[in-house]
Amino acid sequence: MNETEILKAMNRIDGQYLDVRAGIKQHPAKWYRRPAAIAAAVCAAAAMTVTAGAVYNVFFHKESVEHYISASDSLPETPCLTAENSHIRLTVDKILYDGCVPTLIITAEALDEQGLRLIAETPIIYFSSRQQPDPVTLGLAGGGEMFRDDQEDEKIYKYICELDSEDLLNSGLDKPVFLHFSFSGEHRVKLNEKGGVDTSEMLSAEVRFEKNLETAEYISSDGRCITMSPIAAQLGSGFTLEEGENDLLMDMQLKYSDGSIGPLPHSKTTTDHLNYEITEGVASVGYERLFYGRVLDISDVTAVIVKGQEFTRK
C-alpha cells in the first residue's frame, strides 16, 4: 500500500462530499470585516518608517496581560519588547510557550491620528527566521490567531495571540523568530525585488520561544491524551463530538488532589472560535485548544473527566 492508493481511493468517496459549492461557515471574528471608512484610510496611509529592531523598555502593560489571563502574577517573567514608528507603538507584553503553541499578549497603541485609523483593524502577522528567511504570513485569524475583545479605548488595543502555525513550528522554535506586524492590510503588502514580502514598513520584533510553562499529560485507558498548562488545555487525537453535544473542552471537569471535582475555567474571548458549525453526526475534534482566561494551578489537578471518562495524570 502506498500514498498513491490513498489518492486513488478518494475516487470512491461518497458523492455528497464532492459537492463543495456550499461555503464554509467561518467563526464569527469581527476582524475579518473591513469597514469602508477604514479601508479608505488604509489606502490613503502614507508609508511608515520603522525604527530598527526591538528594544527592551518600560512600556509593559500589566493590564493587557490581566485582561486575558487573570491572576497573572504567577506567570513567568518574559522580556517586554516594543517596536514603534511615528504612528503606532506595538508591545509584546508576555511571551508564553507550553511546548505546544506559543502565546503572546500584545498591546497596540496609536501615537497620532493616523495611528488611530491603522490600529482599528487587527494587524496581519508575518514571521521569518534563519531557517525561513522569506517572510510567511500567519494570516488574519489562522495559524496566528489574534483575539481581541470589544474595547472602549480606541487609542489602545490589547490582543492575545496564539501562533498555532505548522509553518512556524516546523521552522524550529529553538532559534529566534522575527514577527512582523502589518497594519496596512494584507492587500497592501509590498513585495521586495525578489517577489517576497517586504517587511521594511512593518513593526518587527525578534522573539525567542523557550518553554516556560509547566505541562502535564492526562491519559485515558484507551491511550488518548489531554495536555494542560497553567493557561490552556489541548486535546490530542482521537476525540469526537456527537451532534448536539457541547464542546468537549468547555464541558471538561477537573479532579483535584482533595477529591473534589470542578469545571474547567475558560475564557469567553478565545472560546468563540470553538463555536464552529457542528457537523451532522459525529465530528472529530482532535488537537483543539482552550484558554482558561486565568492561571490554573495544574499541580493540584490529578485527573480530568471528559464525557464521563477519566484521564489520569501521567
Place this chain on the structure above:
Amino acid sequence: MTDGEIIELFNARSGDAVTEASKAYSGRLKRLALSFLGSEQDADEALNDAYMKAWQTIPPMEPDDLFGYLARLVRCTCFDMLDKHSALKRSACLVELTNELSECIADTSTDFEAGELAELLNSFLSKQKPYKRRLFVLRYFYGLKISELAAETGFSESKVNTALSRMRRELKDYLKRKGVSL
C-alpha cells in the same frame, strides 16, 4: 444551463449534452486533470474520455451534482492513464499530493482492498467538521493548491496548511486505531 437541464439533454440523447456540459465545466475539469497529468494534451485526452464515459452512463445515472460526477470520471481516467502508460508525466501537483499523503502511512507492508480503504476514508470524512472535510476534499480530490484553497475559503494559507496537516495526522491515527496497516 442548469445541471438538471444538461442531464435532460443526456437523457434525450441529444448531441448538445456534451457540448453544454463542456461549456459549463471544462475549465475546472481541465484544471483538475492538470493536477494529475503533466501535459495539456494528456489533460484534453482525459477530458474527452470522461465526457464519453458520461455519455455512456447518463442515463441511467442521474447525478445530483453534475460537476462532482464529471470530476470523478476525470480523476478515474487520469489514474487509468497513469497506470497504463508509465512514461506519462506526472504533474508536480500530483507529486506534492502524494508526498503529503505519505504522512498518513504507518506501515507499507500490508495490502488490502481498494474498496476497504475507500470505506475507511468515507468514515473518516464523515467524522470531520464540514470546513475540514471541505478542505480535505478540495485538496486531495480536486487537487487545489494551498493558495487556491486559501482564496476559496478565506482562511490564511498557514491555517489551511495547519488544518490539512492535522487531518493527515488524524487520518494516520484513525487508520491505526482501525487496525489497518497500509
